[in-house]
Amino acid sequence: MGKTRNEIEGAIENYAKARQRLRKYGKDAGASEKKWFSGNDNLVGDIGEYWAAKLLGEVDLAEKSNDPYDFKVTRSRTPNFRKYEGEKIYVKAMTPWATRKAGSAVKGIKARKWNFFCAIKLDDKLLPVEYAIVPIGEFNHRDGQQFRWGWVSKLVKPYPGDLVPNRRES
Secondary structure, three states: OHHHHHHHHHHHHHHHHHHHHHHHHOHHHOOOOOOOOOOOOHHHHHHHHHHHHHHHEEEEEOOOOOOOOOEEEEEEOOHHHHHHEOOEEEEEEEOOOOOOOOOOEOOOOOOOOOOEEEEEEEOOOOOEEEEEEEEHHHOOOOOOOEOOHHHHHHHOEEOOHHHOOOOOOO
16 A cells, blocks of 8 residues: 555645646636636545545545545554544545635534544645544534534644655745
């Protein structure tokens, strides 16, 4: 998996660079006229899921991208994360590009279709900076609400730097 992870992380780095170049044509570039390339996209969510999985350990991805959870943890990375083994994890990623400081809608709360909510904050290089994990029983928000980082701010921890080999200081 080491070679595959290096390839994935290299692709994430290239994608982040391309997004930064495209942002000058995006609607958040400050121009009043309609522009191309705005907001986040599914790949940002997928990248957040990748970093969440790398944090937690070995995972089985959900069968479909629209499943109500993103993956199950099959083997934890550290003893501290053993409580997540066998659990369904729902991931939301947040980037500095979220112009309204809100992510996409959270689903599956009322029906308890996942066990833990994992928030991943990414920098402009799409590298993880912080994370928070919340059990569904302590998640007091409604289905359909847009995710906001403030929901998890009291639980935030720095993402372990040893898991981000390509992190470069700006």
